[in-house]
Amino acid sequence: xxxxxxxxxxxxxxxxxxxxxxxxxxxxxxxxxxxxxxxxxxxxxxxxxxxxxxxxxxxxxxxxxxxxxxxxxxxxxxxxxxxxxxxxxxxxxxxxxxxxxxxxxxxxxxxxxxxxxxxxxxxxxxxxxxxxxxxxxxxxxxxxxxxxx
Amino acid sequence: xxxxxxxxxxxxxxxxxxxxxxxxxxxxxxxxxxxxxxxxxxxxxxxxxxxx
Numbered sequence: 001x002x003x004x005x006x007x008x009x010x011x012x013x014x015x016x017x018x019x020x021x022x023x024x025x026x027x028x029x030x031x032x033x034x035x036x037x038x039x040x041x042x043x044x045x046x047x048x049x050x051x052x053x054x055x056x057x058x059x060x061x062x063x064x065x066x067x068x069x070x071x072x073x074x075x076x077x078x079x080x081x082x083x084x085x086x087x088x089x090x091x092x093x094x095x096x097x098x099x100x101x102x103x104x105x106x107x108x109x110x111x112x113x114x115x116x117x118x119x120x121x122x123x124x125x126x127x128x129x130x131x132x133x134x135x136x137x138x139x140x141x142x143x144x145x146x147x148x149x
Numbered sequence: 150x151x152x153x154x155x156x157x158x159x160x161x162x163x164x165x166x167x168x169x170x171x172x173x174x175x176x177x178x179x180x181x182x183x184x185x186x187x188x189x190x191x192x193x194x195x196x197x198x199x200x201x
Contacts, residue, residue: 002164004162004164084160084161084162084165085161085165085176085177085180086161086162086165086168086174087162087165145164147173
């Protein structure tokens with residue numbers, strides 16, 4: 001399996017873990033009631049900040065872990081680390097799709113706010129848009145790596 | 150010549166060579182020239198363009 005595909009699969013696993021942990025904390029551990037009342041906005045802000053900071057910290061730890069273990073696991077695959085023109089094309093196309101999905105989600109969230117949804121749900125629409133954008137990016141990468149460009 | 154050797158000589162991954170061979174990726178002009186140079190042939194001898 002090409003290194004780029006392996007990398008994409010690792011990102012899928014980390015995305016599932018990050019968003020799974022967020023959903024479990026917000027909807028299971030804390031509950032929707034925790035995000036209502038006078039301190040609702042501050043708590044929502046903390047939850048989103050924790051998601052972003054914690055998510056990036058987790059991804060970075062995975063990247064550094066892979067870099068440390070890489071030479072042992074990959075042995076004769078050092079050449080496959082080359083980032084060539086096709087990889088860049090796939091990267092830009094998947095990022096472009098991801099941004100389109102994220103923008104659509106942002107507009108949908110603003111629309112939800114305009115028609116009277118509570119801030120908690122609007123913020124979670126944003127998180128959902130973020131999740132969909134990650135799904136779109138990784139899905140596009142998987143498809144393009146397997147089928148060309 | 151193996152796909153890996155060709156990939157090493159033109160500076161791309163083996164997967165890119167596979168994709169070019171299977172007509173799933175159109176290489177840049179620069180890469181097409183590099184591949185042609187490796188085989189010592191002109192670009193039109195190595196690549197052809199077919200309209201659908």
